Amino acid sequence: MVDLETARRIALSLPGAIEQDHHGRPSFRANGRIFATLWEPQNRMMVKLSPIDQSVFHSFDPTVFFPVPNKWGLKGATFVELAKVRRDMLGDALNIAYNAVMEKKK
Numbered sequence: 001m002v003d004l005e006t007a008r009r010i011a012l013s014l015p016g017a018i019e020q021d022h023h024g025r026p027s028f029r030a031n032g033r034i035f036a037t038l039w040e041p042q043n044r045m046m047v048k049l050s051p052i053d054q055s056v057f058h059s060f061d062p063t064v065f066f067p068v069p070n071k072w073g074l075k076g077a078t079f080v081e082l083a084k085v086r087r088d089m090l091g092d093a094l095n096i097a098y099n100a101v102m103e104k105k106k
Helices: 004-012 051-060 087-103
Strands: 018-022 025-030 033-039 044-048 065-067 077-081
Touching (some): 004 018, 033 087, 051 077
Antiparallel strands (some): 018 025, 033 044, 065 077
């Protein structure tokens, strides 16, 4: 339900958010920290959530929100299937990730 460019626009609409390359992937940063990355070939976005927030989104629909299958996934890195996610839910997840990085010291 959300295409790559819409996901990019939502992430960049957050105050002070910028896009930078991160190992060949577009990353979205604020306060000097990554809060999301686009996985363009897979049509996914990784959103950096807390493990608790990850579990809340995952419980809504595990085919839309699910842990990245590695150690980062255990720490809250969450894949979002862009073709299935509602725009407002992606916005909510990005806002949570953005606020988390804004709360940390630079």
